[in-house]
Amino acid sequence: MDYTGKVVAITGGARGIGYAMAMAFHDRGAKIALADLNGAEEAAKDFGGVGATVDVTKEADIEAFLDMVEAELGPVDVYVSNAGILRTDEPSWDAAGASDKDWLDSFQVNVMGAVHGARQVWPRMKPRGGGIFVLVASAAGLLAQIGATSYTATKHAAVAFAESLAVAHGDDGLQVVCVCPQAVRTDMLGNSESDGGIAGADGIKEPADVANEMLAAIEEKRFLALPHDTVAGYEQARAGQRDRWLGGMRKFRRMMMGDRGRPV
Structure with missing residues (x-):
């Protein structure tokens, strides 16, 4: 697809998956705007675009970012909600053991960050006949x-929100793509060759792989973009044989925890 002259805005765009997506769009002719907590203005220079410091948990930040993008580049055609955070259950590995702050932070970034983006960008897109909203979730969703x-x-909630957007606004011209990768070589993964969970079972993809799968999903009018092609089969097995799936996950967790009750 030719994106010449199209304006693409990406949150969490200064590095990792967001940066790779910016590069992929730019290589196809798009004008790039990046938002991030750090480094967006510098990263945007690589594309001749614009960048801004944005906290996606603050809707006013996103509103100001979109106002700036429209003034400098034009109306946004593609919005990528990519900003996300990972909070683990370690050291206790207790599913209910994470602090309230970890839960609230995860919800504010992984869910409300996308909600704020959609709330601000869709009213700008709709009068022009629609646009594309990409939500980067996770296979964890x-x-x-x-x-x-x-x-x-929260990634499950993000996927559900993306589905709701597609249902509510698809007839009005909004194309929604939900990107659900497993392990990707980013700062979130750290220096490890595995993320220590189910996402690491099928190998680690590069950010460029995720960007290319996203572009393919847009072109093919697919809702789900799955850089790891095994995920669709896993999801079907989970839905069709839930008890067996949960038993297998418990077994996998035991393997990860090791004999001493902590990750090996």
Whole structure:
């Protein structure tokens, strides 16, 4: 697809998956706007675009960002809600053990960050006939992330929100793509060759792989973008044989915990 002259705004765009998506769109002719807590203005220079410091938990920040983008580049055609955080259950590995702050932080970024983006960008897109809203969730939003309960729960909520957007506004011209990768080589993964959970079972993808799968989903009018092609089968197995799936996940967790009740 030719994105020449199209304006693409990406949150969490200064590094990792967001930066790779910016590069992919830019290579196809798009004008790029990046939002991040740190480094967005510097990263945007790589694309001749614009950047701004944005906290996605603050809707006013997103509103100001979109106002700036419209003034400098034009109306946004593609909005990518990519900003996210991972909070683990360690050291206790107790699913209910994460602090209230971890839960609230996860919800505010992983869910409300997307809600704020949609609330601000869709009213701008609708009068022009629609646009594209990309929500970067996770395979954890379709399956589970062992040892990261608040991440799993909020990514499930993010997927559900993306589905709701597609149902509510698809007839009005909004194309919604929900990106659900497993392990990706980003700062969130750290230096490990595995993320220690189900997402690491099928290998680690590069951010560029995620960006390319997103572009393919847009082109093919698919809701789900699955960089790890095994995820669809896992989701079907989970839905069709839930008790067996949960038993297998418990077994996997035991393997991860080791003999001493902590990660190996």
